[in-house]
Amino acid sequence: MFEGERIALLGRSGAGKSTLLAIANGSLRSEQGEVRWCGASIRSMPRRKRREIGMLWQDLLLVEELSVGQNVNSGALGRHNLIWGLANLLFNVDQSACKHCLQRAGLDADLIERGLIDAPIRQLSGGQRQRVALARLLRQQPQLILADEPIANLDPAIASDLLDHLLNRSPEGQLNCGAKAIVISLHQPELVHRFDRVIGLQEGELVMDQPADQLTPADLSRLYEAG
Amino acid sequence: MNRPKPAAPLLTLLPAMALVPVLIVTWTGLHGGGLSIWQQFLSGALHPSLDPDVLHAVWHGLGVTMATALLSWSLSLLFGVLLGSVCADVVWRSWSLPIWPATGLRRGLAIPRAVHELVWGLLLLQVFGLHPYVAVAAIAIPYSALVARIWRDHLDSADHRPLEALISAGVHPLSALMTALNPGMGAVLMSYGGYRLECALRSATLLGVFGLGGLGTELQLTLQSLQFRELWTGLWVLAAVMLLLEQLLRLWRKRSGVGVHGQRRMLLFGTLAIVLGVIGTFWLRLIVPDQFSGLSWIGLEVPSWTQLNLAATELPWYPMILETLGLTVLAAGIAIGLPPVALLLWPSPRWHQCCSIFWACMRWIPPPLMVLLLLLSNRPSLAIGALAIGLHNSGVMGRLLLEGLQQQSGQRQDALRAIGSSERISWLYGLLSPQSPSYLAYGAYRSDVILRETVVVGVIGGSGLGWQLLESLSSFHWAAVVLVLCCYCALTISGEALSDRCRSLWLQS
Amino acid sequence: MTNPLTRVRKKGAVVLLALLCSQGATVLPANAQATLRIGAIPDQNPERLNRRYGQLASELSDSLKVPVRYVPVSNYPAAVSAFRTGSLDLVWFGGLTGIQARLQTPGAQVLAQRAIDAKFNSVFIANTSAGLQPIRSIDGLKSLKGKRFTFGSESSTSGRLMPQHFLAQAGVTPKQFAGGQAGFSGSHDATIALVQSGSYQAGAVSEPVWNVAVKNGKVDPSKVKVIWKTPPFGNYHWVVRPNLDQRFGKGFTTKLQKAILGLTPANERQKTILELFAAKRFISAQDSQYQPIEEVGRQLGKIR
Known part of the structure; x- marks a missing residue:
């Protein structure tokens, strides 16, 4: 390769x-x-x-109980320490990076501004989920x-x-x-x-x-x- | 031709078959000789004693019971979650370690679980003396092991692929576990943890043994002396506390959160559990100040090998084990089978509300009281014991079932009704069916509890393990106590292996 | 963030705090001085126990000038163990539990008993529908074979140990009762209730408890009657731990014994205490009086 x-x-x-x-x-x-x-x-x-090495899984493997932002951020867990990982569970960390990745994954900027980051995964449509998974992949760099x-x-x-x-x-x-x-x-x-x-x-x-x-x-x- | 394989919803209904022999025996033994005492008992409900001395004793007892329950609940959640995580395969695998230590620890945890909190209390009393912490430890030890089992089972049966995905992307295992599994476990912790508080309250009530003058002491002594008016004072207070607790928990559960909110709620719950534990500690110190005179170890002679051998030849092994098994199977059958059958009889909201009230009553009445009431109008038999424990535990199972059903959307039931199925069938297939696996899993845990609870109705007389244990304890015959406890452990471990096997056979794939 | 839930939680916290404070207020402040802890086997209703030992605690506290506290215990073996481990200093034990306690606590002494405890009796009672005739000699107990029979508590001297001993003398073992075993109702009152209801056809209870139940009209004479009164045996007694002189000063045990033996009906409070104990006076007791019970306990495996 x-x-x-x-x-x-x-x-x-x-x-x-x-x-x-x-x-x-x-x-x-x-x-x-x-x-x-x-x-x-x-x-x-x-x-x-x-x-x-980043992987986009067939069934996406998003964490259903977490919000869009937390899922996108979980792509970056490998680069950060444990404290950051815990903070990600409790606060909206690195929102701008998240939004940027969501935008690059092709999600509507309007939608992102309207609080998509806080939306739970299970409210999303199939296409949106796919893009969130892609955004997570991009966040992993x-x-x-x-x-x-x-x-x-x-x-x-x-x-x-x-x-x-x-x-x-x-x-x-x-x-x-x-x-x-x-x-x-x-x-x-x-x-x-x-x-x-x-x-x-x-x-x-x-x-x-x-x-x-x-x-x-x-x-x-x-x-x-x-x- | 393939073998018939019962489907999950049928498996939840089948245990109710245990009711048939029990009811037949109870029916033939029924008599009206105890009616006058029943009457006294019921009239006591309307005229509970309001004597200031009684009220003061109950109020003080309530404080001790609540403080003990809070502290032991908090400790059992903390240790339960820690132990449960340590003995989960998935945790060891995340660090790419071999899983045999987890398996070993899991088997080991069956031992604290196999012994009833009453017996733990008596055993700890032998080496530490009367001390408030003895009561706390007596509840916290078996409960930690129980919470650990539930926690481990949920961890290991959760969807692990998001976790693996994170780990393969180079995330630290702990961070990956927290992100991928923790959110799902939060819901388990909050619903199950809340339910444990109620259990801890019940256990703290049952444990009146510790010279703390808890509510349980009041209830037990008034029951023993048949002072029904005084008994009812304690019972009503207990009912009020249980009702209050249930409403608070319901309020808490109603608002579930996801994402950041969900996680914060979970953190809040954890903090609350710890804070309540600390409050419990100070509360206990406030109520029983002069009993905190340092915890010291008072040795006890360990029975020698020859004593053990001698005791082993004296104990009536076959009748003892058979009777205990019979009692456990019948009681577990009633406890697991009765709730779904009762709900299926008439699937309407009003009837379900009636059931829910009935079950609350069953949870509220302590098993020894239930045994005595049943025994007053019936001949003594194994069936009475099974009925008493079974009904008490059906209260717990019924509540779990209704709670699970309420969390479902009901779309499946509507869909089935739309294609013209009857009300019962659509309830059975649409609501009970998806709920069955988790209900049966709780049923398996409950059977564990029921096995331990056979100690409580040991008084019906007989040769069961429970009676033998109480008899040996009251004779201070430690060799026999050790053997009977070993027998309980063996039964618990094999019961667990059996239920695991059944579950993997019937419920998966 | 002030959602309704947080508000409820705050309210809850306030309620909890208020509860805690009121709980604390019902209790006297902790005392640094050594406390004499008295206890008893739970053979009465809690109200009576609380009054009996509460009054006694204040009386002893006044006469001995040390803090005395009553610690309630809700089962027989727990009282024995609490005594052994030093959590209780002075306990009102039954015959069997007293011997168990003294055997497990070397140096423990018998302080006193009541006059009736030297010659205590149990009665065998039967439901009238069982067709049991009054028994004249001990051999008559054979008629209980095949009947549903219940004892009281497992560790009770008058409700279990001695009745079982007399049954054994008549050649009746618990295996010969209906169902192959005897029941254990848990208390004398429960035995009376269960025999009266007919669930058990016969049972054994302590005579004083039976007399009180008859006096209070709790017994329906048409349904349950006495069929036999056992020969007398020794029962309740005060047992004290060996180390009290070290903890409370030389000669304390003797002073304690004197205080108990000195309770007289002349004094108002002491009269109440004696009435609650159903005694005229406490009298001194010897270890040897309980020798027969110890032998019976060993025969029946209740003492190891």
């Missing part, structure tokens, strides 16, 4: 995309092989390094972003908007979201043109790994039909 690279992870349901991402993230242990990040094995990596089907349950307009936030590059070639590299698993082969590289999985096996612009529709249909 290279700096600035955007990778799409494709495969049918159950092909092992989520598993691969969880292994890459270190929350699952692989039976063979090893995941390395900046030269260090992910299992033995100190916490300081681990916070460089990770070097590597792993996203597990971030747009599976979204309507096409919101989905493309969300991908914009993650994938768009500045004219200098930097990713707008601040990460150095990004891996996203998808169910929408029609979107692969927005990526640099495509990895295909089939029943846990790697069956395809090529630049996105060399991909043919035949390759894709093979990936989704065979087996």
Whole structure:
């Protein structure tokens, strides 16, 4: 994986995309092989390094009982000490940073001003939750972003908007979201043109790994039909 | 053909089967010989004694009881939460440590839980003498272990994925636990913790053993001498306090908060619990000043191996254990099964209100009084004991059930009613069904309590563990006491293993 | 932030504080001087116990010039343990509990008893519907076999220990009662009530308690009657801890004994105390008087 690279992870349901991402993230242990990040094995990596890897989970994993602001701030817990973590539970800490991240995640500025930060998570719609999770990811300021089907349950307009936030590059070639590299698993082969590289999985096996612009529709249909 | 597997709501109704044999035995033994005493008892309710001496004694007793309850409640919450967190698998896993110490500690905690607070009181009295803190410790020890179990179970059964997500993002485990699990546990702490205060009050009342002159001493002695008018003075005061407490707790629960508010409320609750504990301490010092003469250890001869062996051959093991098990199973069946059956009979708000009042009465009447009242119009039998403990605990279970049901939205019930199901069926499927797993979990904890409470009705006579324990204690036969307590521990541990197994078998997946 | 809840909480705090203060006001201030703590086994109603020992405490306090406090205890073994651990200095014990206490507390002495305690009796009572005839000799107790029978409290001398002993002499064990066991009503009054109701067909109670119940009209003679009166045995007595002379000055135990034995009906308060004890005078007692009870206690496993 290279700096600035955007990778799409494709495969049918159950092909092992989520598993691969969880292994890459270190929350699952692989039976063979090893995941390395900046030269260090992910299992033995100190916490300081681990916070460089951010994950956007398929079911978001927001804490339902907390407010939007507290959830967004929980992305930054890795960078702060315990006292800050406790303060986050009792006060609205770093509101401006929170609002900034929510805005970057594409939430309506109006809505944010009207006290979205204090709203409980369970009052939000599906799309809004997705964005709060994204804002949390941005708040973490990770070097590597792993996203597990971030747009599976979204309507096409919101989905493309969300991908914009993650994938768009500045004219200098930097990713707008601040990460150095990004891996996203998808169910929408029609979107692969927005990526640099495509990895295909089939029943846990790697069956395809090529630049996105060399991909043919035949390759894709093979990936989704065979087996 | 697949085996029939009872669904959760059915499992909540099935224990009510215990009522059948109990009621048959009670019905055949019914007689009217005690009517005149019942009459005296009931007329005492209308004319409680207002003698200044009695009022003064009750007022003083109330102070001691409240102070003891507050302090022991506060301590049990504090230690319960700490111990519960230490013996939760998820906490050890967060630090990527092996979980066997948690498992070991959990098993160990069954021991303080297996012994009734009355017995803890008598045991501590042996080595510390009469001291207010002995009463406090007698309640705080088993209650801490009980709170620890509930806390641990909730921690381990909560959704751990947000926690794992935070940990994999490099968050400090403690910080991650506080952020991901703490908010959910807040609700548990506040509803369960509040409920524990009521339990602590009941226990402090039951414990009149400590020479503190608590309300329990008044109730027990007036009951023993059948001074019903004086008894009612104490009972009415107890009722007033329980009602007040319940209303305060309801007011507190009504306003649930999320986000920052929720967390602040939780902090406030924790602070309040500690402050109330401190108040309890000073209160006790104020009421019984000359009994705070330093806590000193007074040794007791530990029974030798040969004494233990001798006692083991003397004890009637089979009838003792069988009777206790029978009593526990029947009483637990009544306690768990009666509330849902009663509510199902007629699912209307008015009837449910009636039930709620009935259950409040059941919680209010101390088990020894209930036993005596039942015994006055019935022949002595195991069924009487089971009925007394079962009814008393059904009051507790009924309250938990109603509270859980009230917290549900009722949309499912409406949906079922909309497709034409009868009132009962829509209540059963729409309201009881989602509530069943947690109700059954509380039922399992309650069975623990019931096993311990068999000590209280030991007086019905017989060969049960409870009676044997009281008899051995009153003969100062320590070898037998040790053996009976071991037996209680073994029963508690196996009961817990069984209920865990059942839960994983029936309630999950 | 002044939502209604905070207001309620503040009110609650005020109420709590007021309660605390009023609680404190009902109690005398703490005293630094050593206090003589007297106690008793709980064999009466609490009101009577409080009056009896409250009066006695003030009387002893006046005559001995030391603070005396009555500490109520609500069960028999707890009184024994409290005495052993030094939480109670002077206790009015029953026959069995007194022996248990003295065996567990080396050096403890018997101070006094009442005249009736030297020759105490229990009575066996029966519900009239049980068809039990008055018993002439001890062998007649055999007729109780197969009946529902209840004792009083487990540690009671007159409600359990001696009745069980006499039953054993007649060859009746608790296993031979209906249900294979005897009940334990918890107190003499409860035994009377339960036998009168018919739940138990027969029971054993202390004779003085029975007489008081008859006098107060609490007994329906058509439903419950005495079928046998036991031979006499020793019962209640004052027991005192061995270390009082060290704590209160030389000769204190003797002074205490004199004070108790010196209670006379001539003095108004002392008369009330003696009436509450249902005694004319306290008389001195010897350890040896309780030897038979100790033997019975050992036979029946109540003394180890």
